[in-house]
Amino acid sequence: MKKLLLASTVLAGMTAAAAAADLPRRAAPPPVFTPVPVFTWTGFYAGFNAGYGFGTGNDRGATVAAVPAAYGVFANPGPQVIAFAGQRSAEGFVGGGQIGYNYQFTPGSGVVVGVEADAQYVDFGRDRNRFLATSPLAAGAAAFNPNGVTGLDYFGTVRGRLGYAFDRTLVYATGGFAYGSGGGRDFGLPNFTRDEFQTGWTVGGGVEYALPTDSFLNFFRSSAVTLKVEGLYVNLDQGNRNNGLFAVGATGIPVALSSTGVTVISGATSRRNDTEFAVVRAGINYKFGSY
Template identity: 65%
Template sequence: MIRKLLLTSTATAALTGAAAAADLPRREAPPPVFTPVPVFTWTGFYAGFNAGYAFDASSRRNGPFIVNLPAGSPLVVGPLAPSQVVFGGRNSLDGFSGGGQIGYNYQFTPGSGAVVGIEADAQYVDFGRNRNRFLLTPGFVPAPNIAFVNPIGLASLDFFGTVRGRLGYAWDRTLIYGTGGFAYGSGSDETRFGGFRGNDDFRTGWTAGGGVEYALSADSWLNFFRASAVTFRVEGLYVNLERNNRNNGVFAVNTVTGAPAVLAPGIIARNNPLEFAVVRAGVNYKFGSY
């Protein structure tokens, strides 16, 4: 009898405890962690390289230029009679352009919004290598160590660079922009001819243009950094490099000393700007993925 009472009491206590436990509040699972999707921004420093094609953008069409040499001129070897040197009028300004750029952009509102920036670049160019072709009166040849150079043609250009502002609008990873600012360049009044290299001629001016740029997503197969930091662009620029007035009557130089050999009769003064356009493609790495 006592044993039955004990078993009954134990069963009742167990049932009561189970019922009480069932009434207790359950421990809920923790809420999921919300991870916001990063919004791309063009803000940040970048650096890259570019390559393209440059060509003459001026409206000038120079005609042939004739230099008359007196009888017995020390510039030529031939009969003791007057002779002529005839320079062609073609500027022959076109060729490869390539170099690098660095810059900084600031986007006012990430995602889509206005973008401002500044960029500097330095470019190699291959211009006007055939500019100094000439014809000499039959029976005459240049004297030893003498090279004839075109006194009115456009100078060749070895390199140029720009420092420009940029203003554009971005739709997420696509940026359309305009650009403009300071330009500089250096070349030679006498392009390579017979081993002679003319004096450098540094000049400054301005440039303007525009382009479109696209930032690759991290999973793009073209994104070799595997980060949202690689951009591709296509850009066009017009460059105008002013030249100062100066005496330009030199039409022959000594290929050994580099000194002018003679001045053409009647010193010619000019102030012709060097105008050309550049169409190029480039790639940049933007520091900071977003």
């Protein structure tokens, strides 16, 4: 009897095991897929830049003019000569900051449009007003280079940007409004020089690359850090007021190269050239917005 009971138990266990083997197995859950974010240039950004600027105008020639005594420019009586050596030190450091916004039509690779404004400190053209006179100038008289203005204290731009992004690399062209001020004795002579504040235009282009979000340069926890190299040509219009003016006598009489009685020995010009210069700079931007 015991043997029969044992045999029945074994047979039942085998039957249950066989039945369990025939049951459908529960499918394993599919793996969780986390898509890699596609980079986009869309968003606001702000940053800093530094570079080198140099004059591109045609005002490098020396200017020498003989001025009659009637203008009261010189301390000694009689006509004298003022000579400028031409444009000097029209190059140097440029640095400042920028802020802007980009919009990319298709994330990844695609067209990018944007707008950017920047303000720059300029340190070139400091020696352009050095001159040599055969007699000391009279008290209150002033002389300055007549061939354009390449000395500036600052300039800035407001520009549009149009480019194409190859994922994290952006190639772009840029252009728009420019302004500037400064430049020594070409400015600051009431009623005898053009406005100190100048306006004009600028055009250029550059390449920008976005680093990973966890870059060691990401001090501000931005969505991306971008590095750029950019070149700009800037032209600030001088207008036509008092063209050729290069000195003011002690009595306040302006002396222009086109004045009757002024003999231009060399470097003749009756036109004040625009302020023209080029800038090559590198910059860093911190992008805030979409990844």
